[in-house]
Amino acid sequence: MxxxxxxxxxxxxxxxxxxxxxxxxxxxxxxxxxxxxxxxxxxxxxxxxxxxxxxxxxxxxxxxxxxxxxxxxxxxxxxxxxxxxxxxxxxxxxxxxxxxxxxxxxxxxxxxxxxxxxxxxxxxxxxxxxxxxxxxxxxxxxxxxxxxxxxxxxxxxxxxxxxxxxxxxxxxxxxxxxxxxxxxxxxxxxxxxxxxxxxxxxxxxxxxxxxxxxxxxxxxxxxxxxxxxxxxxxxxxxxxxxxxxxxxxxxxxxxxxxxxxxxxxxxxxxxxxTDSQPRSEDSQTSFSWTQTSNSITISVPLPQDTPKSHIHISISPKHLTISLNSSSSSMNVFPPLPGFDRRAWWDIVRPDESFWQWEPSEGLLTIELEKTNTQTRWPHLFLPNSTAGVGDMADVEETLSDETRSAIAANLAKFTGPGPSNEELPSELPGGLSSLLRDDMDLDDDEREDGSGEAAGEDGERGGxxxxxxxxxxxxxxxxxxxxxxxxxxxxxxxxxxxxxxxxxxxxxxxxxxxxxxxxxxxxxxxxxxxxxxxxxxxxxxxxxxxxxxxxxxxxxxxxxxxxxxxxxxxxxxxxxxxxxxxxxxxxxxxxxxxxxxxxxxxxxxxxxxxxxxxxxxxxxxxxxxxxxxxxxxxxxxxxxxxxxxxxxxxx
Incomplete structure (x- = not known):
């Protein structure tokens, strides 16, 4: 904020x-x-x-x-x-x-x-x-x-x-x-x-x-x-x-x-x-992501001639960093990759069960993450504003399958048009349409005071x-x-x-x-x-x-x-x-x-x-x-x- x-x-x-x-x-x-x-x-x-x-x-x-x-x-x-x-x-x-x-x-x-x-x-x-x-x-x-x-x-x-x-x-x-x-x-x-x-x-x-x-x-x-x-x-x-x-x-x-x-x-x-303030932003690396009830898949396009040895990825329970060596002949990128410098996950992942792979023929870096809290749908991949200057990277929408889109559109017919009325929407809609289901709980004062503590500043921001x-x-x-x-x-x-x-x-x-x-x-x-x-x-x-x-x-x-x-x-x-x-x-x-x-x-x-x-x-x-x-x-x-x-x- x-x-x-x-x-x-x-x-x-x-x-x-x-x-x-x-x-x-x-x-x-x-x-x-x-x-x-x-x-x-x-x-x-x-x-x-x-x-x-x-x-x-x-x-x-x-x-x-x-x-x-x-x-x-x-x-x-x-x-x-x-x-x-x-x-x-x-x-x-x-x-x-x-x-x-x-x-x-x-x-x-x-x-x-x-x-x-x-x-x-x-x-x-x-x-x-x-x-x-x-x-x-x-x-x-x-x-x-x-x-x-x-x-x-x-x-x-x-x-x-x-x-x-x-x-x-x-x-x-x-x-x-x-x-x-x-x-x-x-x-x-x-x-x-x-x-x-x-x-x-x-x-x-x-x-x-x-x-x-x-x-x-x-x-x-x-x-x-x-x-x-x-x-x-x-x-x-x-x-x-x-x-x-x-x-x-x-x-x-x-x-x-x-x-x-x-x-x-x-x-x-x-x-x-009252004064206009110019804002300098690095060019952002595009990516897409999707999820299941247990896992997250991130796809990051990179030049096809990038050696695997030049890709360095750090996955922690709460953060992601992607770094690239700059010696590749077809790109001018210095570590870390713009938009992926210690990015804070929206929720906690399991690093020991997560991995990544590089497909040079497709120019695609794929990161597979295992969720700690399974059955929880993430409305965002990263916490908003978790890194200064990231800008639009904070709110990249999940890529939805055709089946998920069709299910949402069909069940929305209750409000927008004729169609079957006996089907249910997915229990958690993508993109933050439906909130997380969590029980109310008592909170410690230091988690609530000003958002500066770890619980409030990171985990506390996970509410959908x-x-x-x-x-x-x-x-x-x-x-x-x-x-x-x-x-x-x-x-x-x-x-x-x-x-x-x-x-x-x-x-x-x-x-x-x-x-x-x-x-x-x-x-x-x-x-x-x-x-x-x-x-x-x-x-x-x-x-x-x-x-x-x-x-x-x-x-x-x-x-x-x-x-x-x-x-x-x-x-x-x-x-x-x-x-x-x-x-x-x-x-x-x-x-x-x-x-x-x-x-x-x-x-x-x-x-x-x-x-x-x-x-x-x-x-x-x-x-x-x-x-x-x-x-x-x-x-x-x-x-x-x-x-x-x-x-x-x-x-x-």
Whole structure:
């Protein structure tokens, strides 16, 4: 963790903390059937193109429940109907049909679809995406008991070369006519064989010339094209987005760069520093890795004329070092090999049962490792940031077999499309989709204090909770010099140094009034050794994030939760004290019960209250969205399930 971008306030540390204690609380759970069709989105088709692991991750954590104005919440059901709901003073929901989206025409050769979604722009304007590449303004007329609406013209995102529709996801509304979207980017295969399996991700700021007051612009059969203001490319979808003063702060597992001239991006900078600081990085040696329940296999490509006697490998229970002599005629590498200088394993290995072999005919160095903790799936090969300057090497994804990919995609059909429903996902999904199953345990003070001890600094970082996030600061456009692209604009991108494991985001509150809360949803929960730290972003992005709270040992505790769909925390501003973290599990097994685990901040005490409640699963259907609302001074948690609405009172 970069000490300047996410500074840790040790005054919030609680070295005497022992454990979270299950406490009894008076609560009320009420369920109501959703009107119309279910919200499982079985109408979403992926065609013949399989999803990549990162696309699967994004869809698993998608929240179908959108916050509107005046207490309204909205969603799109599996038959493309938009519904609205408001919780009345009697704690019963009022449902209102808004309008219907045109049902997209199926195309097996198309790129995988996103979920249809609805986003509020103003009290009278919403934006609906069909997940296939079309955006519709929705003009709504709110009242105390209904939210009726009509569709405006269709705005399409088209691939510039093929002119085919390009599916996208709305990430942020940056104004009445500006939205930030993300879109998976694939390569069109030859001979009309569809699209490549692996996908990069583009983020785009787009606008649409739509006048909210123009009554003539309410014809949904009218088709226009979204105007791309700027476009950036990366390897993963955004995990965190914040927008202030025409600038975006975007967190993802990879940085974003300008598409057409990657070198035009500014030098990497450190959040909290007003000066750009150049970052020198050695060229990294590429590698791949895969695993079984008992072993790890690493493949490192090297020049074929490398003598075996020039390869030196040191394998210890916690580290790996690969060194090469520099006398080989075809390479200019000095020991140690870049990126492999005493790298810390994500978990412990058995050196006496591990070995390596060199195949000069294939130019491939293979390292076979035996796990100490068998049956444990590693979400990463190395501990993130275990070596300064390694950069992207810390988060190389596991290479998955076709069988594993197919199993994941087939079982994801419960949320994304039709298919078998009686199969189970692998008990541990790759890439950190599912956390480690570990029992909660008491922790010594020196393992928790500041992460500097061996247990906290190495073994303590092994918890599978969270995702390593890198930060891109985006804003201020620069004209391109290329005459052929003179009409295009490039946006300035600062790649911020430092990466953090983001565990969760802020629980979003329903707007009971007609004023937008621009600060809502920006706080994040970050893993710090065994603890979880709550941060809020600066007001101008020129300062570091502010440390608000520490939940002792919580990242370790959360690592024991399997099939976690959402990890959310209650916001500190204008809402609740003490703060709470909510972990929602949503098992993929048909009919299995979902649970809500709640952990309260310790506030300097030796123990802190915790609770567990049923949320979704069974006849209610899987949990697909979570929000909260204040009714008559009482905070109510709202769970949107495939078949029901669940209201939990007395838990917040």
């Amino acid at each position: 970069s000490s300047r971008s996410f500074p840790h306030n040790k005054a919030f540390s609680n070295p005497k903390f022992e454990s979270y204690k299950l406490s009894r609380s008076e609560f009320t759970s009420t369920s109501f059937a959703v009107p119309g069709a279910s919200i499982s989105q079985r109408g979403v088709q992926h065609g013949k193109t399989p999803l990549s692991v990162r696309e699967i991750q994004s869809r698993i954590h998608h929240d179908h429940l959108a916050v509107g104005y005046g207490g309204w919440m909205c969603w799109v059901d599996e038959t493309w109907n938009i519904w609205a709901m408001k919780i009345g003073e009697t704690f019963e929901p009022v449902f209102s049909p808004v309008c219907s989206l045109p049902v997209p025409v199926e195309n097996d050769g198309s790129q995988p679809s996103e979920y249809p979604s609805i986003t509020s722009v103003s009290p009278t304007t919403y934006l609906a995406s069909d997940g296939r590449g079309r955006l519709y303004p929705v003009h709504v007329t709110p009242s105390a008991t209904s939210l009726s609406g009509t569709l405006g013209p269709s705005y399409e995102l088209l691939d510039p070369s093929s002119r085919e529709l390009r599916p996208f996801k709305v990430e942020w509304v940056a104004g009445d006519q500006k939205i930030l979207i993300s879109s998976a980017k694939r390569t069109k295969l030859d001979d009309d064989k569809g699209w490549s399996r692996e996908a990069g991700f583009d983020i785009m700021l787009v606008n649409f010339d739509h006048d909210d007051s123009d009554e003539m612009e309410t014809d949904s059969t009218s088709i226009k094209e979204l105007n791309i203001m700027w476009e950036l490319h990366g390897k993963d979808a955004p995990i965190y987005v914040s927008f202030k003063s025409e600038h975006f702060l975007i967190g993802s597992s990879e940085h974003y760069s300008n598409l057409h001239s990657p070198s035009s991006s500014s030098d990497d900078t450190l959040l909290g520093s 909770v969270g995702k390593l996030v890198k930060w891109s600061f985006i804003g201020g456009r620069e004209e391109k010099n290329d005459v052929l692209e003179a009409t295009k604009e490039e946006v300035k991108v600062d790649k911020l140094i430092g990466a953090e494991h983001v565990i969760g985001s802020e629980l979003e509150w329903v707007r009971t009034g007609f004023r937008r809360n621009d600060n809502q949803g920006e706080e994040i929960l970050v893993k710090y050794s065994l603890d979880a730290l709550l941060f809020k972003p600066p007001s101008d992005f020129n300062s570091p994030f502010t440390h608000l709270k520490t939940f002792p040992a919580l990242s370790f505790v959360l690592s024991s939760k399997r099939e976690t769909k959402y990890i959310l925390h209650t916001p500190l501003v204008d809402h609740l004290s003490p703060a709470k973290v909510l972990a929602f599990t949503s098992p993929t097994t048909e009919g299995a019960q979902g649970d809500l685990f709640i952990y309260q901040e310790a506030e300097g005490q030796m123990t802190a209250p915790s609770g567990v409640f049923k949320m979704g699963g069974g006849e209610e259907g899987a949990l697909v969205g979570v929000k909260a609302v204040k009714i008559s001074g009482e905070d109510v948690l709202i769970g949107l399930c495939e078949q029901t609405i669940v209201l939990l009172r007395g838990v917040l």
